Amino acid sequence: MRSIVFVLSFVCFFDCIAQEIISEDRSVKSRYFEDQFYLGITYNxxxxxxxxxxxRNLSYGLMGGxxxxxxxxxxxxxxLGIGLGFALNTYYSNLVVRELPSGFSYDIGSIGPSFKRSKVETHGIEIPLEFRWRNSTxxxxxxxxIYAGMxxxxxxxxxxxxVTSDYKDGFFNTDIDNFQYGLYI
Structure with a gap:
């Protein structure tokens, strides 16, 4: 039993020394990384x-990644920065979208005085690419x-x-362009 404890102690001791040497070696050669979580609120x-x-109303966007x-x-x-995130974007307007058996119908405010609001909402997977310029250490x-990118x-x-004064209607809209992009700074 004593020999097993001695061998385990001996192996653990050398393992600690090896990790210490490796970590010192890496600190000399390492470069400075600044990975970041991001959260954002936008007006669309x-x-x-x-x-x-x-x-109409506040057409907002929420994002994070x-x-x-x-x-x-x-x-x-x-x-350079490359990322992965999720975004929710809403657009309030007087655009009336209706689901028909043959597809979708888009009309601008043709529903009359009972119209209250119309909303189109999208959920997307984001891939930000940016150039980063900073003076940190x-x-x-x-x-x-200064971070700028796409x-x-x-x-x-x-x-x-x-939403009208008479009824509410909601459905999944499948004819939205799936691929979207934008610039930012």
């Missing part, structure tokens, strides 16, 4: 819309940064909802 604008289409930092210089002041966290999104679900 409808672009290239017909004159009759009016945006993680971005992996890939330094492109030794000091880590310049880097591994020991100093007070710094400035965000690609694949819509995994879309829902339309219509």
């Amino acid at each position: 604008f409808i672009r290239n819309k017909p004159d009759d289409l009016k945006q 993680i971005i992996k930092d890939i330094p492109i210089n030794r000091s880590g002041t310049k880097a 591994p020991s100093d966290y007070r710094f400035w940064r 965000k690609f999104s694949y819509v995994v679900g879309a829902r339309s909802k219509l």
Whole structure:
């Protein structure tokens, strides 16, 4: 029994020394990474819309995810970022979407005075790609940064909802463009 305890103690001792040497060696060669979680709130604008289409209420977006930092210089002041996230976007307007047996019908406010609100909502998987420029170091966290990039999104679900004084109607909208993208800074 004593020999087993001695051998285990001996192996654990050398294992600790080996890990210490490896970690010291890695700290000398390591580069500075700044991986980040992101959360965001946006106000969505409808672009290239017909004159009759009016945006109503607060058309918002909520997003969150993680971005992996890939330094492109030794000091880590310049880097690329690639990430994965999820986004919810809503668009309130006077666009009336109806589900028909032959597809979907889109009309601008043609439902009359009983119209209250109409909403199109999308859920998407996001892939942000960004160029990162900063003056931070591994020991100093007070710094400035400029991050600019593109965000690609694949819509995994879309829902339309219509509310009038007479009824409510909601359904999954399958004719939304699945691939979306945008620039940001």
